[in-house]
Amino acid sequence: MSRHIRLVAVATAALAASLLSAPVHAAPGSAVPMGAAAPVGGAPRTGFELSDGARWTTQAEERQFLTAVDRATDRVGVSTIGTTGQGRPVRLVRVGGSRTTTSRILLVCSQHGDEPSGREACLSTVRDLAYAADPGTRRLLSRTTVFVIPTANPDGRAADTRGNADGVDVNRDHIALKTAEGRAVAAVIRDHRPDVIYDLHEYGGTPRFYDKDLLSLWPRNLNTASPVHREARTLSERYVRPAAHDAGFSTGVYGIWTDPVTGEPVKQVAGDGQERILRNAAGIKHSVGLLVETRTDPLTDEERNDEAVNNRRRVTSQLVALHAAFAFTEERRDRIEAATSAARTAGLLDRGPIHLGGADNDPADPAEVIEDPPCGYHLTPEQYADVQDELALHGVRSRPDRHGAYVPLRQSQRALVPLLLDERAAYRLTEGRAVPDC
Incomplete structure (x- = not known):
């Protein structure tokens, strides 16, 4: 010291x-x-x-x-x-x-x-x-x-x-x-x-x-x-x-x-x-x-x-x-x-896996790793109405549209998005639909 x-x-x-x-x-x-x-x-x-x-x-x-x-x-x-x-x-x-x-x-x-x-x-x-x-x-x-x-x-x-x-x-x-x-x-x-x-x-x-x-x-x-x-x-x-x-x-x-x-x-x-x-x-x-x-x-x-x-x-x-x-x-x-x-700008590059489990002293199982994350998640109007306040409090950017809302991964809070919206995430807010193509 x-x-x-x-x-x-x-x-x-x-x-x-x-x-x-x-x-x-x-x-x-x-x-x-x-x-x-x-x-x-x-x-x-x-x-x-x-x-x-x-x-x-x-x-x-x-x-x-x-x-x-x-x-x-x-x-x-x-x-x-x-x-x-x-x-x-x-x-x-x-x-x-x-x-x-x-x-x-x-x-x-x-x-x-x-x-x-x-x-x-x-x-x-x-x-x-x-x-x-x-x-x-x-x-x-x-x-x-x-x-x-x-x-x-x-x-x-x-x-x-x-x-x-x-x-x-x-x-x-x-x-x-x-x-x-x-x-x-x-x-x-x-x-x-x-x-x-x-x-x-x-x-x-x-x-x-x-x-x-x-x-x-x-x-x-x-x-x-x-x-x-x-x-x-x-x-x-x-x-x-x-x-x-x-x-x-x-x-x-x-x-x-x-x-x-x-x-x-x-x-x-x-x-x-x-x-x-x-x-x-x-x-x-x-x-x-x-x-x-x-x-x-x-x-x-x-x-x-x-x-x-x-x-x-x-x-x-x-x-x-x-x-x-x-x-x-x-x-x-x-x-x-x-x-x-x-770290705050890295998410804008939209690269790398995202972990749904594991820790620095306990490697994630393969099933807990999204190796090729989607471009984002789409929410229905009902889903978006239910979670839009929480997304905003987390600082997660979303794009409302006439079909609900699209939440891209290309943003500062990139790693957080799947933890909130992926169907496999343990503490998700809702199950968004993964959008594979940008």
Whole structure:
């Protein structure tokens, strides 16, 4: 890891500790300092910070917090991008965004309502970016717009449930787009075309398989362009995990393919190549995607005896990893933009196979590969009426005609089209008629 990233990791650890008013658990030799300090300049604090980690920030507190940050600086803008089934707003926060910015990073927090630590990290990060006066942060924001969806599943967060108010897992809805929450995320990706999509989650520990403080996983879907896939793995393996390790946290890759002790196959795939999961949808849509999971279960006596200690460890590990993602965005800016730009234009060439299954660790069966893709798919008027909104939210271009609509493959979202419309696709919107001749 470069000297610059090491400094970021140390600074991030210090920042994370400063946000908490009691010592944070970390492994022996941790770089995380003890002690506490209030946020700079009397800036607002989250409910989590005010309670010393004893409880999570309420939605009323989130609204008040974001309003205060928005009013305090012109670096921040807060908008509503959707409304849930129970009438709660899904908010998007923009930080930075001057005319000279070139890079865009999207943070998606708490898609699962019972996984709150990423939301807390996102909220405090919005505040810290907004109020920061140091040259490094100013330089980052002069060239990067940071978009944050602090609570991607407000109804689930209110009920402390994984799914939304209808019991739907939002992180399995990034193809069908049946939920208000999934549609809101899709619209942000379409409208802002983030170079990096960073998805914050938590997981329940399973000793021997899952017992690390922090796990991460990149897009495994085989339709992810090779340069985008390479940058996503770099984000995980050279930035997020090393930074967490340097701060004293144990790390690993999410998804256990073999038993770490016996070597026997386990194939706990964590949805490896499924296009409906956000980290894979991000890759297919030409963004450098990463899923990050922090462990909810306490492992030390201190964490077992005091829930706040465990909560602080969860949030701190998220903060360390998140700030490493900012360092990645800053240090590899040119490589990231080259990768995402090339991927977005490659579909216009209309070449190469498209994969309906498989993953980067599990080759697709021949039946799961369209070796010679059609020119496009034709939809009947009834089909088009049923799916035109979803196609538009995905940023897929279609041509309505008197017989329905034609959806060509020759477009930026080329690989996505068959996943939405081919009769063999697992999570298709509808079964379009393949048009072999252009």
